[in-house]
Amino acid sequence: MNAAIPAPSAGESPEGLCPVGRPWRVLTESQELQRVAATVRELVAPHLEAASADGRAVPAGVLRLTLADVGPAPSALGVPPSGEAQPEEGYRLTVESDRILCQARTPEGVFRAAVSALHLLVAAPPEGLACGWSEESPRYAWRGLMVDPARHFLPVGELRKIIDLAALYKLNVLHLHLTDNEGWRIEIPGRPELTAGRPHYTVAEYRELQAYAAERFVTVVPEIDLPGHSAAALRAYPMLGTVGLPAWVPEGAPFAPPLDPRDEVTRAFVTEVLTEVARATTGAFIHFGGDEALGMDGERFTEAVVLARELIRACGKQPLGWQESARAGIGPGEIAQWWVDVPMMELPDSDEELALRPELVKAGMTMPIVRALAGVFASTDDDLGRIVDGGARVLLSPQSHLYLDRPYDLAVVPADRHEGAERLGFAYRPRDLRYAAAWDPTAYGLAPEQVAGIEATLFGETINNFDDLTTLLLPRLAGVANVAWTGAVPRWEEYRERLAGQARLWRERGVTALLSTEVDWR
Incomplete structure (x- = not known):
């Protein structure tokens, strides 16, 4: 069996x-x-x-x-x-x-x-x-998948298909990245400018989606990404107070001026938004983001994180943030989602090394930008220790393996899929399927009681349609689900054989997968 x-x-x-x-x-x-x-x-x-x-x-x-x-x-x-x-x-x-x-x-x-x-x-x-x-029985209690309708909107029908896939692989969390620079995708009663003329989920649709997920034993966790990644909010409400971006950030970079928690208009906005999202959410958790707030000093950032946490708790929900939120202090009973450190980013050290990374060159990276990024993200090297030392738990989402927007290595992509595969994925080093399946959740020196769970992420920068999304998702989602349930890294030869039979399941569901040449698919 x-x-x-x-x-x-x-x-x-x-x-x-x-x-x-x-x-x-x-x-x-x-x-x-x-x-x-x-x-x-x-x-x-x-x-x-x-x-x-x-x-x-x-x-x-x-x-x-x-x-x-x-x-x-x-x-x-x-x-x-x-x-x-x-x-x-x-x-x-x-x-x-x-x-x-x-x-x-x-x-x-x-x-x-x-x-x-x-x-x-x-x-x-x-x-x-x-x-x-x-x-x-499962090894990990939290087994999640994050998708990104903020950058590429996913209609309710497509989200249902994702929930079905999650349920079919015994995942129990769908994390919705609902806001970012590119779009605001959840209705906030009283704030119609946030979604005016743009695709979004009404409160009624959001509630219905949660009910659909609950029937499949999947919990929906909404994310309102604050205080950074707020360009969509600023387009709707330019009067919101912000903190300026650092001078080194190039024009067009995916960073927005962070919202200033000391500004009264901004505090009222954040209060209203988080209260309404909590009111519409049946699950226990609200994700408040907290990542990449470039330009904020430590004191203002702490105020922003504390404000979000207090508002969410006042609504009877539990706050969850990205790893950077631990820099505002973190304690027992709290969770931070760990996604990156500088070694994981695999940044080049010289122009010669950069030239050997076509994915970075294509993305417009230069060595000055690479060095600036390394400096900005230097603090991430200490985030995992901050979370653990504070007595909180770590939700494991390391970019190295669980960011499913990583491009596929073209060496294992069938020839007729090269054109599409070259377009998909963020500017990470491309990897093959075997690399993805070899992820070990015990490799970070964490005691079992320090782990909150496991969650894969799929951000939408390069996604144009649902086939793009499932191409990045499958077959790698199966490997994440396997280790989240069993807690064990499978032997590649044995796992490859089991994975081969999954192609029929995807075909019959009408979803597109990247059938790597590493597997003899059936």
């Missing part, structure tokens, strides 16, 4: 086969699981043949969903996105000749089992699926 991603952590395989080329029905006798069964039917609909609708007897297989007292699972590491006690997601999956039994103590665990059953059926060879059983 090793075709599923994430991989099962325990199990055994008695002799026998379960035929797969037949209709399948999702059944449960539990009233508590009726909604879960309906959601599972929606998810599996593109993949499994439907049973006869006229009631005639057909040799159908059954996915049976059952609440049961399965063996206790070890507690997941980190912070549950509910902000409450960690739900029991562990389950037992049993494959028999005529059915697949999905058992768990909770509806969420049963849902995770059903997702694994789908993976097994989609990737099964024509002769059938080996009978047997497996038990598994």
Whole structure:
């Protein structure tokens, strides 16, 4: 039973086969699981043949969903996105000749089992699926994906498809980067200028999206990126007070003057925005950004971060910021999302080294700009220590592996995809799929109790359409999900074989993936 991603952590395989080329029905006798069964039917609909609708007897297989007292699972590491006690997601999956039994103590665990059953059926060879059983539970409590509708707007229908993909890989957080220099994508009642004439989510659409995600056991975490990355807010309200950018920042660089927390108009704006977003959010967390506030002195930056945290807590929510927010002080019970340090940026040291980095040359980088960036980001080298020393937890999103807007190495891109692949991705060093799959969350010297969870990010600077987004997302999302659930780095040869069967799942869902030449896709 090793075709599923994430991989099962325990199990055994008695002799026998379960035929797969037949209709399948999702059944449960539990009233508590009726909604879960309906959601599972929606998810599996593109993949499994439907049973006869006229009631005639057909040799159908059954996915049976059952609440049961399965063996206790070890507690997941980190912070549950509910902000409450960690739900029991562990389950037992049993494959028999005529059915697949999905058992768990909770509806969420049963849902995770059903997702694994789908993976097994989609990737099964024509002769059938080996009978047997497996038990598994997650290593990390927070398993997230961030997408960026601020730079490239994603209609609600596309976000639903992303939520479905997240659920199919047992991720449980969708982090929405809703504001940035390029756009403001969430309605704020009383502030219509923020979204006037531009695509955005109404409060009603945002609430409906959260309900859709919740049915798939995915929590939506909204991000309002402050005090930097605020050009969209400033276009709508130019009277907002700001702090000037450093003189070295070139014209057209992706940095905006940070909002000044000492300005009364700005404080009123930030208060109103965060209060309205919290009011519309059903989940426990609000992300306030806090990154790349170029030009702010430490005292003003601290005031901005403290203001955001206090406002979010006053609304009954828990604040979450990027790693830079730790420079304003951070303590037990708080979380910072760690994404970069200078070594991770892989900056060249000379003109000769820069010439060997075509992705940087294409982006307009010069050695003076590179040196300025290295100076600005020098403080990031200490951020991880600041978070840990303060007693807070680290949400792992290292740029080196979990930034999925990294270009693919053209050496592993099929020839007919080169043109599109060259266009996609930020100015990071291109990497192959094997590199992405080798990420080890234990490589940073963090004690287990210091980790909040794992979250991949996909920023939208180079995305023009949904196919672009899924090309950057897949197949790398599967590797992130695998390590977030299992906590283990897979052996490449074994993982590559399991990954090969995922191509059918993506085809049947109608999503575009970059099928690297490193894998013999099926």
